[in-house]
Amino acid sequence: MKLKLVLSVSLLTLSAAALPRMANAEVAPLDLVQPIADYKIYVSENLETLVTDTKAFTDAVKAGDVDKAKSLFGSTRMSYEAIEPIAELFSDLDGSIDSRADDHEKAEKDPEFTGFHRIEYGLFTENSTKDLGPFADKLMADVTELNKRITDLTLPPEKVVGGAAALMEEVAATKISGEEDRYSHTDLWDFKANFDGSRKIFDLVRPLVEKEDSAFVTKVSGNFDKVDTTLAKYKTADGYELYDKLTEDDRAVLAAAVNTLAEDLSTLRGKLGLN
C-alpha cells in the first residue's frame, strides 16, 4: 500500500538521535510503523462511512424529511467522533463541521455556526428543515474535503498515540455534561464512538506496552470494559437512549472511567517513547 510507504518514511525520520530517553518501555520507533498503518486504515474506513452517511443525512435534510434526518443524526456523527483527534488536525474543517453554538459569539444566530450542530438545532429545536439546505450542502462539501485531506496526510505518530487520551479529554471536558448534542440528546452515540476510537488506538499499541507494563494494560482495558458495560445498559434496537435517560449514578461511573482513562492514557505517548 502506498499509504504504508508514506508512513514508514515519516517514522524513519524519527532517528535514534532525535529520540530522548524512553519513559518506560524500550519501544523501537519501527515497532510503531504497523500500528500506525493499521490506524490509518481504520481512519480511512471511518471516513468512507462518514461520507456515505453524511450523504444520506444531508439528502434527507434537503428533501425536507425531518423524521428521517433526525433518525440519521446520531449514527452519522459516529464515524466522525471516532476519529476526532485526526479530524481535528484540520481546525478549519473541524470548526465548520462540528462546532457548537457556544463556540460562536452570537450562538445559534451566528452565521459562522454551521455543520452538524447547526442542522441538529434546526431539526430538533425548530423541528424543521427550513433554511437548512445551504448548511447541508456545506456539511457535505466539508466532509468530502476532510476525506480528501486526510487521505493525503501522513499521520504523525504522537498525534495518533496521543489521540487515545485526547478523545478522553474531550469527553471529560465538554461531553460528559451532555452539552455536545444539546438539541437531540444523542450524546451516548458520540460517547460510544469516542470510546471506540480511543480503544482502537490503545488496542493497536497494546502489544508494545504489554511487555513492559501489563498492570497498566489490565487497568486501562478494565476501564474501557466498564464504559462498555455501562453504555450497553442504554442500548436500543437502533442506537442509544437519549442522554437525559442516563442516571446520575451512571453518569458518575462514566465520568470516573473517563477521568481515569484520561489520566492513564496521558502516559501512553511517554510509555512508547514519543514526545
Next chain:
Amino acid sequence: MTTNDNKLVTTRRNVLFGVGAAGSALATGLTTARAAEKQGGQVTDAPVSDKTQERQSFYGLHQAGIVTPRPAAGMIASFHVLAETPADVERLFRTLSSRIAFLMQGGTPPELDDKLPPADSGLLGPVVPPDNLTITVSLGSSFFDDRDWLAPHKPARLSRMKAFRNDALDADLCHGDLALQISSNTPDTNIHALRDVLKNLPDLMVLRWKQEGSVPVLPPKPDGAHESARNFLGFRDGSANPDANNAALMDKIVWVPETGTEPEWTRGGSYQAVRIIRNFVERWDRTPLGEQERIIGRKKATGAPHGGGNTEHDVPDYSKDPEGTVTPLDAHIRLANFRTKASEANLILRRPFNYSNGVSKSGQLEQGLLFICYQADLEKGFITVQRQLDGEPLEEYIKPIGGGFFFTPPGPQDESDFVGRTLLQAAGHDVVRKS
C-alpha cells in the same frame, strides 16, 4: 518662583509629616514604599509571605481544620464517590490520607521522566510548601445510604440536607458523598491541593461542586489581641463563637459525645454543616446603618452588642431586655442564640469564608457566605439554630443556594493510620495498620 515652590514643598511636608499618630503612620508607610523602590521590584515579582512554612499536623484524635484557626483562604469541594466495596473504600481513604499527609507536610514530589506528565501540577513550584494547609474529610449521608454494608454504621444524626424556608437550593450545588474542606493561607495552595487529590483518585471520586472563599487579612495588633474577620455585609463574623482553645468546651459543643446513641467509631468526630448563602450586597449597602445593626444585633464598626460594651467580645444580656428594646427580638444574633441555660445545647462552632463568584444574570454581584459550622449534634446544632433563624429580617438580604450535611470522622492517630479507619473496622472490614 523658587520661593513659591519651596513654600509648597514645605507645606506638603508639613501635612505629610505632621505631628501626631496619623502623621507618623504615614511616614512609616512612606519609608516602606521607598524601601520597596530601592529593592527594584519588578511588576510580576511574586508577592512575598513569611507564612509559607506554617504547618498543621494531620494526626490526632480530631481532624485538623475544625478548631484550627481559620486561615485566609478556604474551599469546600464535594464529590460523588465510586468506591463501593470495602476494599475500594479502604483504597480511597488510604490514598486520600496519604495525599493529605504529604500536602500538609509539604515536600518534593517525585521527579518523573519528561515524556510523562509530571507527578505534581507544579503550581506551587518544585518544592510544595505546607502554607498552613488543612484538608478535612467529611462524609455525606448518601455515602452510607448507598452502601448496604455501611448503612448500619451511619452516624445517628446524619441526614440529607432539606430545604429551609428561605432556601432556593440549586441541585448542582448541594450534597455529596464526600466533602473536603481545604483551607490554607492562599487560594493557590488550596487549588494545588484539590488538583493533587483529583489527579490521584480519578477512579474513585468525581468532583460535583466546589466553592472557594476567603477572609480579609488584618495587620497584627501591637498588643497581640485578636479580632474577628468581617463578612461581605461588613460585620465582624465569629465574635460570639465558642472558645476553640477550651478543650472541655469543644468536647461539649463540637465533638460527638462518648455516651449516647452515636456509634463508637465516630468518637473524635464532628458534624459539619455547609451552606452557600448568597448575600444581596447592593441592597444591603443601600440599607441605613441603624437598620443593618438592628437586623444583625451588633454594632457594625466595633462588633459590640447593643446597649453597652465597646468590643465584639462583649455579650448581650437578654434577661434585661425581654421586650427587645435594646436588641430586637428578631435580630440575627438573638435568634441564633437565645443565651439561656437550655440554649447551650444548641451552640455551634462557625468557620465560614466569604465567597465572590462573578455577576448574576441581573448584573448584581454573586457573592455571599460559604457558611461552615461544626457541632456534636447536627439536629441540636445547625438544624435547630437555622429553624430559629427562619423568617428573620436578614432573610431579605440573603438566599441559601447550596451546601450539605456531612460527618467528619476522627483524625488518623499517626502515619500508620488513615481517616475513616474506625468506620471500616466497625463495618467488620479487617484493616492492617501499616507502619
